[in-house]
Amino acid sequence: MSTAKQMANNSGGFSDAFARLHVSDKVTDGQQSSTTITSPASANFRDVTQLFRQACQGLDVGQLVKDPNFTLFEAVGALEIMDPKMDSGLLKPGEEDTHPEIYQPVLPEEIIGIMDQLLSSEMSWHDGAALSQTVFTCLYIDNLLSLGPSNIEEAKFSLAQSDNHQPGTSAYQLLHLVLRAYCVGLVKCCDHVNRQILAEHTYEEEDFVTQTYNVSLLEFVSITDVNKLLVSAIEYIDSALAPWPNNIKMALKARLAFRKFFLAELSRDVKDMVEKRSNWDGCITLLSTIGITRNLGKPVPSVFSIAVQRKLASTVPPRPIVQIPFEEAFTIVSRLCKDAKEILRILNYSGATNLMSFFLRFTARKPQPSTYVRSLLQTLFFGDHIALGRMQISQILLDDVKELCLPADDLFDPRNELSEMPTDTRYQIHQRMKWFIERAGNSYITLYRTICQNRSRLRRNLCHLIVDWDALQIECEEIDGELQQLIKEEPVLHNDNISYAFSLSSWVYHYKLRQMEWIIFLGFELELYTALGRLGLVRIPPQPYSTDALRYELRMKPFLTIGCPDVIPFDDFKSLVDNPEIDTLEMLEMATENTKEGRKNFDLLSKMSAASSHAILCEEGYRLNLREYLRSCIGAGVAIVVLTKAIKTNTLVDVEVEIDQGSYHPWFPVPRIASKKRPPLPAVPPGTTR
Amino acid sequence: MEADTITFKAFGNEQITPHLEAIRSLISDGLSEPYSIYVYRYFLHQWGDLCYLALDGDYLIGVVICKLEKHREHGSHRGYIAMLVVKEEYRGRGLATKLVKMAIDAMIDRNADEVVLETEVTNNGAIKLYEHLGFLRSKRLHRYYLNGNSAFRLVLYLRSTNNIHQSDKVDGEIEMTDD
Ligand SMILES: CC(C)(COP(=O)(O)OP(=O)(O)OC[C@H]1O[C@@H](n2cnc3c(N)ncnc32)[C@H](O)[C@@H]1OP(=O)(O)O)[C@@H](O)C(=O)NCCC(=O)NCCS
Numbered sequence: 046m047s048t049a050k051q052m053a054n055n056s057g058g059f060s061d062a063f064a065r066l067h068v069s070d071k072v073t074d075g076q077q078s079s080t081t082i083t084s085p086a087s088a089n090f091r092d093v094t095q096l097f098r099q100a101c102q103g104l105d106v107g108q109l110v111k112d113p114n115f116t117l118f119e120a121v122g123a124l125e126i127m128d129p130k131m132d133s134g135l136l137k138p139g140e141e142d143t144h145p146e147i148y149q150p151v152l153p154e155e156i157i158g159i160m161d162q163l164l165s166s167e168m169s170w171h172d173g174a175a176l177s178q179t180v181f182t183c184l185y186i187d188n189l190l191s192l193g194p195s196n197i198e199e200a201k202f203s204l205a206q207s208d209n210h211q212p213g214t215s216a217y218q219l220l221h222l223v224l225r226a227y228c229v230g231l232v233k234c235c236d237h238v239n240r241q242i243l244a245e246h247t248y249e250e251e252d253f254v255t256q257t258y259n260v261s262l263l264e265f266v267s268i269t270d271v272n273k274l275l276v277s278a279i280e281y282i283d284s285a286l287a288p289w290p291n292n293i294k295m296a297l298k299a300r301l302a303f304r305k306f307f308l309a310e311l312s313r314d315v316k317d318m319v320e321k322r323s324n325w326d327g328c329i330t331l332l333s334t335i336g337i338t339r340n341l342g343k344p345v346p347s348v349f350s351i352a353v354q355r356k357l358a359s360t361v362p363p364r365p366i367v368q369i370p371f372e373e374a375f376t377i378v379s380r381l382c383k384d385a386k387e388i389l390r391i392l393n394y395s396g397a398t399n400l401m402s403f404f405l406r407f408t409a410r411k412p413q414p415s416t417y418v419r420s421l422l423q424t425l426f427f428g429d430h431i432a433l434g435r436m437q438i439s440q441i442l443l444d445d446v447k448e449l450c451l452p453a454d455d456l457f458d459p460r461n462e463l464s465e466m467p468t469d470t471r472y473q474i475h476q477r478m479k480w481f482i483e484r485a486g487n488s489y490i491t492l493y494r495t496i497c498q499n500r501s502r503l504r505r506n507l508c509h510l511i512v513d514w515d516a517l518q519i520e521c522e523e524i525d526g527e528l529q530q531l532i533k534e535e536p537v538l539h540n541d542n543i544s545y546a547f548s549l550s551s552w553v554y555h556y557k558l559r560q561m562e563w564i565i566f567l568g569f570e571l572e573l574y575t576a577l578g579r580l581g582l583v584r585i586p587p588q589p590y591s592t593d594a595l596r597y598e599l600r601m602k603p604f605l606t607i608g609c610p611d612v613i614p615f616d617d618f619k620s621l622v623d624n625p626e627i628d629t630l631e632m633l634e635m636a637t638e639n640t641k642e643g644r645k646n647f648d649l650l651s652k653m654s655a656a657s658s659h660a661i662l663c664e665e666g667y668r669l670n671l672r673e674y675l676r677s678c679i680g681a682g683v684a685i686v687v688l689t690k691a692i693k694t695n696t697l698v699d700v701e702v703e704i705d706q707g708s709y710h711p712w713f714p715v716p717r718i719a720s721k722k723r724p725p726l727p728a729v730p731p732g733t734t735r
Numbered sequence: 736m737e738a739d740t741i742t743f744k745a746f747g748n749e750q751i752t753p754h755l756e757a758i759r760s761l762i763s764d765g766l767s768e769p770y771s772i773y774v775y776r777y778f779l780h781q782w783g784d785l786c787y788l789a790l791d792g793d794y795l796i797g798v799v800i801c802k803l804e805k806h807r808e809h810g811s812h813r814g815y816i817a818m819l820v821v822k823e824e825y826r827g828r829g830l831a832t833k834l835v836k837m838a839i840d841a842m843i844d845r846n847a848d849e850v851v852l853e854t855e856v857t858n859n860g861a862i863k864l865y866e867h868l869g870f871l872r873s874k875r876l877h878r879y880y881l882n883g884n885s886a887f888r889l890v891l892y893l894r895s896t897n898n899i900h901q902s903d904k905v906d907g908e909i910e911m912t913d914d
Contacts, residue, residue, distance in 0.1 A: 046817045046853060047768060047879050047886070106749065109780045120773035130769035173878055251878045362769050362881065501877040501885065571875040572856070573887070590839055591869030595892040599871050605896075 046121075124362060133363035134355045142355070147184045148347050149207050151216045153293045156224050157342035159185070160300045161335075161371050162349065163231055168374035170235070171381065171415055174367035175254040177354050180235060182366050184348045189228050190260050191356075197270035200229050200263060215288055218281055223297060226278035229263065230304030233271045236262035237311040238417055245423040246494055248502060252416040258357035268312055275305045296338035303331040310385065315425060318389055319434035325386035332379050339371060377415065384418040390662050391425055394433055397445035398659040404496045406666035408503075411711070419497045426493055439482045442489050448659075449555060452548030455532040474531050477524050481549055484520065488513055492556070504567040507560050508603040514557040515607050521550035554609075564603055566712035574600070575704050575714060593619070633689050640685065643678040647671055673710035680705070680715035687718045696720075741796070741830070743837060746779060746786035754788060755779070757795040765820030767882050778802055778817055785814075787837045789821070789830050797821040799834040803842050811896065814842040816852040819861070831864055839868070839891070847893055853879060853886040865889050 104110070124131040136142055150156060163186075166179040180186055185202065194200040202225055204210075210217045239255050239262060247253055263271075279301050281287055282294050289297075306327045313323060351366050369377075384407075391403055407414060407422070414422075425433065432438045446452060456478060464471035488510070495506045525547040528534075536543040568574050594615045598605075601612045613621075624632060650658070651671045660667035691700045705717040746752050759775060779786055782802045789797030800818040805811070816838065821831045839850055853876060854861045862872075870889040879886035 046770075047876075047881070109776055111776075111780065115773075115777075117774070117777055120771065120777040123771040123773045125771045128769065128771075130763070131771065173883055248877070364881065499877045501875040505874055573872040573875065586867050588867065588869035589836075590891055590893065595895065596869070596871055598895055599873065599890055599892050602873075602896075 122360065124360065129363075131362045133357070133359055133361070135363075136355075146205050147188060148345065149204060149210055149220060150345060151209050151219070152343065153219060153223075153289050153297060154341055154343040155345050156219050156227075157293070157296050157300070157338070158344040159183075159224065159348060160227050160297075161339065161342045162344055162346075162368065163228070164335075164378065165368045165371055165374040166349070167231060167235065168377040169367040169369045170254070171238070171417060172369065172377060173253060173416075175256060175361075175364060176235070176260075177256075177258060177357050177359065178364050178367045180231070181258070181260065181357065182349045182351060182353050182368075183228075184350055184353070185224065185228055186232065187353045187356075189225070190232065190263075193261055194263065195261075195265045197229070197266050197274060200266055201225055215286065218287070222281055223278045223301070226274045227301060227304060229266070229271055230275050230301070230308055232263050233266065233268065234304065234308050234311055236264050237308070241311070241424070242416060242420050244428070245420040246498070247416050247420055248499070251502075252419075252499055256359075258359055260357070268308065271308065272305055275301050279305075292338065293341060295334065296341045299331050299334035299338060303328060303335060306331060307382075310382075315428050315431075315434040318425065319392055323386065323389055325382045328382045329379065329386075332375070332382065336375055339375075381415050381418060384414045385421060388418060388422045388425060391422075392433055393662075394436065394441075395661050396448055396659075397441045398448045399661045400441065401445070401493075402659045402667065403662035404493055406660070406663040406670065408496050409670075409711075410666065413500060416499075423494055423497050427490055438486055438490060442482060442486050445489070446548065446552045450546070450548040450552045452546060453532050453534065456528060456548070470531050474528065477528055477531075481521065481524060485517060485549075485553065488517055492560075500567065501571060504564055504571060507564050507567075511557055511560050511564070511603070512606060514553060514560065515609075518550050518553040518557060519608065521553050522547065525550050557607075558610075561604060561607070569714055570711040630689065630692060633685050633692075636685050637682065637689075640678045640682040644675060644682075647675045647678065651675075670710070673708070674713065676708060677710040677713035677715055680707075680709050680717075681713070684716050684718045691718070740792050741825075742790050743833065744788055744790070745837075745841075746783045746788055748783045749779065752783075752788070754795055758788075758798050758800075761795055761798055761822060762800075762818050762820050765822075766818060767884075768880060770818075775800075785838055785841055787834045787841075789825075789834055791825070795822075796825045797830045797834055799831075799838050801838050801842070803845055803847055809896075811848040812846055814839070814847040814850040816850065826860075831861075832868070835864070835868065839893075843893060848896070849893055850891040852889050854889060855880065856885045856887055862887065862889070865891075 126132050127135060129135055129137070150159070163180070163183055166183060170176055170179040188202050188204065189200060192199070192203070202221060204220070210220060239257065242253050243255055249255060279298050282289075282297050282301075287294065306324065310323060310325055310328060317323070349366065349368065351363075354363055388407065391400055394400070404422070404426075408419065413419075427438060428434075430438075432441055443457060447457070456474060458471070458474075461471040461475035461478070464475065466472050491513075492510065495503060495510060498506060525545075528549075529545050529547075534545055536545050538544075597615045597618060604612050627635075651668065655661050655664040655667070658667060688700070691697050699720050701719055701721045703717045703719070704714050706714055709715045744752075746754070746758075749755055755775065758779075759770075759772070762770070778800045782800075785801040785803060787799050788795060798818070798820055799816060801814060801816050803812065803814045806813045816835065819831055819835065821834075839847075842850060850870075851873075852865070852870075854865070856862075856875065866872075866889075868891065870891045872887045873890040874888045876886040876888060878884070
């Protein structure tokens with residue numbers, strides 16, 4: 046069971062009006078501990094302690110007063126004050142709620158170190174942790190934001206007087222210009238990331254935590270002002286006033302410049318992107334300098350503290366600091382820049398099926414592209430109800446139908462729209478196409494958005510989507526029938542049957558089948574199931590509470606409500622899969638043939654051009670995918686050979702099976718069949734004397 | 736296998752079973768998620784007869800906490816295993832299996848159609864335990880737990896959905912086990 050995190054977003058909205066109140070209590074070991082809770086400053090209080098005590102007298106031990114509307118959701122959302130696992134304001138015995146002086150570094154190496162630690166925190170946030178576990182745990186960020194600065198002048202540190210930091214000295218500038226500019230830039234980056242993620246569909250707390258605990262991420266400070274600050278810090282470092290060696294200067298400058306470039310990209314609007322003004326390459330170049338100068342930094346762990354969490358208005362239990370190692374953060378931010386650059390490809394529209402292929406390949410990549418990038422992809426696709434920054438979604442939809450089903454030109458004749466006579470055929474065709482665009486358009490957009498979700502959600506959401514596509518198919522069949530009459534379609538003879546195009550419903554059916562296919566294969570990817578053997582190599586103990594038929598029903602559940610295709614009845618399925626008439630060796634032979642056939646076909650596919658594979662926008666990903674399929678065929682082939690040999694030599698008992706995710710296609714895991722491990726060799730290598 | 740001193744019993748209610756504190760601390764040690772007292776009371780006061788305890792003498796060594804309700808959408812009678820913990824020194828002796836079986840049997844007696852639960856994807860012990868009883872993984876829940884870990888939803892069908900009457904759907908509360 047999971048806890049209260051779903052409530053996270055509802056918190057804090059009124060905490061501005063709350064004053065701080067301290068409650069102390071005795072804990073069992075006799076030591077004082079205390080907690081900070083908030084309560085309305087101006088409310089009229091009435092002491093109900095006596096009343097409460099009285100009411101309690103009427104209750105027996107174990108009796109419960111429960112509001113019938115009190116739900117599990119609320120129970121789970123409740124936090125117990127004074128419980129260390131739940132109360133983020135709790136001070137452990139001996140801890141104090143004072144704010145110790147923040148350490149003020151004097152060395153530029155320390156500033157580099159802090160900057161890199163901040164990058165680690167920021168990327169931990171991008172990776173799914175909360176701000177309260179990451180960026181906000183930095184005492185400098187806390188210091189900068191705690192008074193709620195509303196302009197760039199106010200966005201500064203208020204630190205205690207320090208003899209080492211007299212105004213005008215380089216040590217002073219390091220803190221109050223260089224580090225300040227970096228922190229301001231970083232917070233502003235977070236602001237724009239949050240805005241982007243809130244603008245599109247992602248799952249709060251699952252993909253990303255947008256919660257800011259009522260701390261303003263400098264949303265009122267303009268980018269121009271932030272840029273000026275960053276530039277003046279860079280200029281200071283470049284000047285003769287800054288007394289540091291060149292490599293140090295380079296390291297500091299790269300970090301500040303990266304902030305400037307990164308912020309420019311994060312705040313860029315789609316129009317700019319369409320006009321090709323993006324400059325992720327600039328970020329990538331600066332990142333490489335940051336990587337090279339990484340060792341110049343000297344980490345200062347003491348400027349990060351979990352104590353900051355106590356001050357944040359929150360209805361979630363305390364959560365530990367998350368600060369991934371620099372190397373990992375560096376990988377994440379580098380990948381983010383590359384991915385964000387890559388998705389701009391879709392702005393070079395080259396047909397709907399190519400677009401769809403891009404979405405599928407890009408989001409299937411392992412590790413999955415970050416939440417930020419998947420959100421941005423949705424914006425590029427259909428932000429502000431404009432497709433790809435300049436098109437109507439109907440065009441992409443109709444292109445998709447045309448590319449896949451080659452429907453009659455009459456349906457798309459632009460003159461249809463001009464007709465205003467309800468009895469006119471053109472008018473009637475147009476009405477039907479208009480209906481299709483609206484009805485199917487919604488499903489089509491939802492499909493793209495769904496593909497951008499995390500893999501677990503993708504499968505779950507597809508299970509819901511196919512129900513809609515199933516209904517859409519039936520509706521389109523009717524419209525197809527009417528269009529058939531309107532355009533006086535000539536049937537074609539197909540396998541001795543007269544058949545009509547049924548373009549719209551065929552297109553819908555195609556996509557519905559693909560989604561059903563994805564649901565099944567994602568089950569392998571998400572490890573919801575793996576294939577089991579029939580030789581008893583995989584131990585299946587008796588499962589007292591269920592039957593094969595019930596488990597089959599559960600597996601087929603997503604498809605049970607789908608009209609077409611039908612789910613095959615369990616008994617048919619069982620005889621198909623068990624194949625009791627076929628001898629095991631014979632079956633293995635058939636399997637060998639199938640893997641060979643598979644290899645041959647994947648070979649053929651890999652010889653096709655990107656254009657005929659609908660992979661213009663994602664050729665590398667597409668080819669990599671084919672190679673993984675091919676590897677799965679080869680791997681399965683090898684497994685079959687080993688197994689066949691074991692059966693023929695009567696050595697099955699020595700054989701072990703393991704599912705190998707390895708470098709195979711995630712949808713086609715391969716069983717690795719090996720001899721059982723021999724007893725381990727003696728620990729002493731041969732030849733050594735004791 | 737089991738020491739003679741180990742016994743099992745249903746929780747019933749707080750009057751007859753003064754174990755609430757022991758249950759809380761056992762679960763708090765065994766599971767990562769923090770649960771408020773309301774969560775325990777929520778379950779134990781409504782489904783005390785679906786909560787089973789394992790005791791060594793008077794000493795609590797294992798517990799399973801469940802509920803059983805009409806599902807708000809499909810009207811099926813859905814059992815839910817909310818928490819299961821066996822004290823570390825007593826693990827690997829079949830105690831958890833026994834507790835879960837007792838709970839499922841009680842649910843069957845009360846006409847359950849299915850039983851569901853979630854467990855961390857890395858919790859091989861729990862996954863094996865449930866799969867051995869017939870549960871299947873039905874979905875993956877991305878970053879389901881507070882600590883950022885993902886979960887599998889495990890489901891056990893006790894009877895075919897064709898036989899479930901869809902008629903009396905109820906407007907239940909928000910379920911933790913969403914779809
Ligand atoms: C999961 C837990 C309840 C199992 O308790 P237990 O009494 O040891 O379980 P059982 O002895 O009944 O084990 C039953 C089966 O599960 C499997 N199993 C249990 N623990 C296992 C482990 N650590 N690794 C692999 N398999 C394990 C075994 O296959 C075992 O069957 P077998 O020994 O006959 O092969 C216990 O480890 C625990 O309390 N863990 C912490 C809390 C938790 O994870 N709860 C479940 C999530 S809600």
